[in-house]
Amino acid sequence: MGQFLQFTINGLMSGAIYALIAVGLVSVFKATRVVNFAHGYLIMFGAYFYFTFAVLVPQMPFAPEWLQSWRPEWMLAMRADLPMFSPMAAVLDWMANLPRILLGLAGALVCNALLGLLIERALMRPLMGQSVFAMIMLTVGLISILSGAAQLIWTSDAEFVPALAPNTPIRFEMFGANIFLFGADLANMAIALLIFLGIVAMVRYTKSGVAIRATAEDQSTAYSMGISVPTVFSRAWVLASTTGAIAGAILATRNGISPALGLFGFSVLAIVLMGGLDSYLGVFIAAMAVGVLEALTQWKLGGEWAGIVPYVAVLIVILIRPHGLLGSKEIERI
Amino acid sequence: MITGNLKTSYRADEQVLNNRWKRGFVLAAIAGLAAIPLFGNNYIVLIACQMGIMLIAVTGVNVVIGYTGLMSLGHAAFVAIGAYATVIFHNAAGGVIPESLLTLVAIPFAVVVSALAGIIVGLPSLRVKGLYLAVATLSANFIVIFLIEEQLFAPWTGGMNGINTPTANLLGWELSTRRELFWLIAVLAVLALLAAQNLFRTRVGRAFIAIRDRDYSAEILGISLYRYKLMSFAISAAYCGLAGALFAYFYARILPEQFDLHLSLMLVAAIIVGGMGRTMGAVYGVIIIVMVPEVIKVVFGALAGGGAELAMIRAPIQEIAFGALIVGFLLFEPFGINQIIDRALRALNRWPFARG
Structure with missing residues (x-):
């Protein structure tokens, strides 16, 4: 029972990150009717940008001392009195990294937003009004371009990147079982969930969110009602690439940076289809379910089986409910 | 200047290559292919073999994507199944069937196994289409590669480390060099292409095209979507299985990550x-x-x-x-x-x- 709880909680934590990645895919699909097969590679770029701004830039000769490691007097004084492995020490270690974490996040957000804009403007917009097949295949071609470009730009081996939150171990008891968590994982989950909720709220309540929903409903009607559909497109892409940047930064701190990060996007694609392409709630449920199932598979069958859980799950769900758990059924005219 | 495609008999109209330009082109292409192993150097033969294998697989993909309009991103799985089926068949039936006949049985075996796999993978195509199908086939690809890599089946598939492949043997003629193997690949590739061209003047091929153009209209016209979509998947998977079998004969060792x-x-x-x-x-x-x-x-x-x-x-x-x-x-x-x-x-x- 204790193990079961532990793995379920681990699963929920990775499920939250799946949800964060999925939100980008859903937003782009809602606005443009295109599913971005290269989303995993956008995440990879986010991770590499975070690595660049949080690790490489502070090491450069022109970077000030405090960027690399911020240690004011009061912090050193506090640090000196603390025993080893105390939670406070972990928080202080994190604070020392805070400037470069913030720089890394800001850099990743800005660069990835520009990348998303570039892709939308240069590649997707010329295909506006053409068949969806062409647009989707274009994102498939983008997979190779992005993965090759990442190998060209970042040839150095990926190093350790600073975690987004203090990495204190947390132990507590729940239903008589000992649960062991890392603070950074918990914070990542909180960040992911907050952003997810924020985007859902934005799509529901703000003006630009309404524009996205209107475009999703009917592109040409939205156009004739005075909504600038191209702007909606680029907004959706920026939204996807910025959430991808944060997800990339989180994944970089969890699993390290490697070109394999791009493959992560495919499992999220499976999750998105499982939840229903245009339903935030369905995708959220699917992400959490797959996260938990993966963790439980890892526990019972071993790590390598966990990798195919999303794919098996999506096949089963699609066969029973062709439009995913909560996706809306497409109505076709002949 | 060709002003029209004029025919005087139904027979002439029904031919696969329905004018003399096409016939001439095919004959010239066959002559060109025959020149490759006779005069080309090793590098040219190597590239030509790779192209031939790819060509068979791509023709299969063309059947399902280009003609039937079903989006598939998982056809490498069928190539993998064909390649592994060939190797496993050789290892299992090595003692039972004489060496000189083994290849002639192994290739059809690989084709049939792939076609059956195609029917299974094609099952989602009855319920979903477009994007959903692309992801379903993509998932199938991941799952097949995973199963090949899995420790449980390693005694047959070699697992992550791959497996050594046999040499093709046609009635005692051992195709041990690439130059010799090219003959087999070229003959099969030309036959595959002609078969594909032939397919689209038959009832089946026309049904595929009707499904691509508008599936509901095709159904109203009396084309069973259920039957023809699965058939399309089976045919394209069979092509890919053939490519996989040749792939296995061509390379000395196959690895799951190649697929x-x-x-x-x-x-x-x-x-x-x-x-x-x-x-x-x-x-x-x-x-x-x-x-x-x-x-x-x-x-x-x-x-x-x-x-x-x-x-x-x-x-x-x-x-x-x-x-x-x-x-x-x-x-x-x-x-x-x-x-x-x-x-x-x-x-x-x-x-x-x-x-x-």
């Missing part, structure tokens, strides 16, 4: 570059997809002269070029090279009159 997503994307890219839903599209696409990395390799070799630094950026450049091909063709020439060649031939035909 991952990258191969699936390559097959789809070839069909996009060449031209979807056209028999020759597969040919042009394969030539480009195989040649572009080679050209980059040659150019880099000439530039670097073996420099390690340039060699390191070669692989990413090849990958970028591959993606750029897909993107460029989708943006600027969505019907592929076939369209360019059609335009050129039309201009030539009408010269010196109106072009275009």
Whole structure:
């Protein structure tokens, strides 16, 4: 029972990150009717940008001392009195990294937003009004371009990147079982969930969110009602690439940076289809379910089986409910 | 100037190659292929073999994507199944069936196994289409590769480390060199192409095209979607299984990672570059997809002269070029090279009159 709880909680934590990645895919699909097969590679770029701004830039000769490691007097004084492995020490270690974490996040957000804009403007917009097949295949071609470009730009081996939150171990008891968590994982989950909720709220309540929903409903009607559909497109892409940047930064701190990060996007694609392409709630449920199932598979069958859980799950769900758990059924005219 | 495709008998109208230009082209192509192993050097034979294997697989992908309009991103799985079925069959039936007949049985076996796998993977196509199908086939690809890599089946598949492949043997003629194997590959590739061309003048092929153009209308016309969609998957998987069997004979060792997503994307890219839903599209696409990395390799070799630094950026450049091909063709020439060649031939035909 204790193990079961532990793995379920681990699963929920990775499920939250799946949800964060999925939100980008859903937003782009809602606005443009295109599913971005290269989303995993956008995440990879986010991770590499975070690595660049949080690790490489502070090491450069022109970077000030405090960027690399911020240690004011009061912090050193506090640090000196603390025993080893105390939670406070972990928080202080994190604070020392805070400037470069913030720089890394800001850099990743800005660069990835520009990348998303570039892709939308240069590649997707010329295909506006053409068949969806062409647009989707274009994102498939983008997979190779992005993965090759990442190998060209970042040839150095990926190093350790600073975690987004203090990495204190947390132990507590729940239903008589000992649960062991890392603070950074918990914070990542909180960040992911907050952003997810924020985007859902934005799509529901703000003006630009309404524009996205209107475009999703009917592109040409939205156009004739005075909504600038191209702007909606680029907004959706920026939204996807910025959430991808944060997800990339989180994944970089969890699993390290490697070109394999791009493959992560495919499992999220499976999750998105499982939840229903245009339903935030369905995708959220699917992400959490797959996260938990993966963790439980890892526990019972071993790590390598966990990798195919999303794919098996999506096949089963699609066969029973062709439009995913909560996706809306497409109505076709002949 | 050809002014029309005039026929005097039904028989002439029903032929696969329905005018003398097509017949001449096919005969010339066969003569050209025969010249490769007789006069070409080892490098040319190697590239030609690779192209032949790819061509069979791409023709299969063309059946399902180009003609039936079902999007599949998982056809590498069928190539993998064909390759592994061949190797496993050789290992299992090695003592039972005489060596000289083994290849002749193993290839049809691989084709049938792949076709059956195609029917299973095609099952989602009855419920979903378009994007959902693309992801379902993509998932199937991941799952097949995973099963091949899985420890449980390692005694048969060799697991992650791959498995050594047998040599093809046609009635005692051992195809131990690539030059000899080229004959087998070339004959099968030409037959596969002609069979594909033939398919689309039959009831089945026309049903595929009807499904591609509008599936509901096809159903109203009395075409059973259930039957023909599965048949399309089975036929294309059979082609890919044949390619897989040749793949196994061609390489000394096969590894599961040779059949991952990258191969699936390559097959789809070839069909996009060449031209979807056209028999020759597969040919042009394969030539480009195989040649572009080679050209980059040659150019880099000439530039670097073996420099390690340039060699390191070669692989990413090849990958970028591959993606750029897909993107460029989708943006600027969505019907592929076939369209360019059609335009050129039309201009030539009408010269010196109106072009275009």
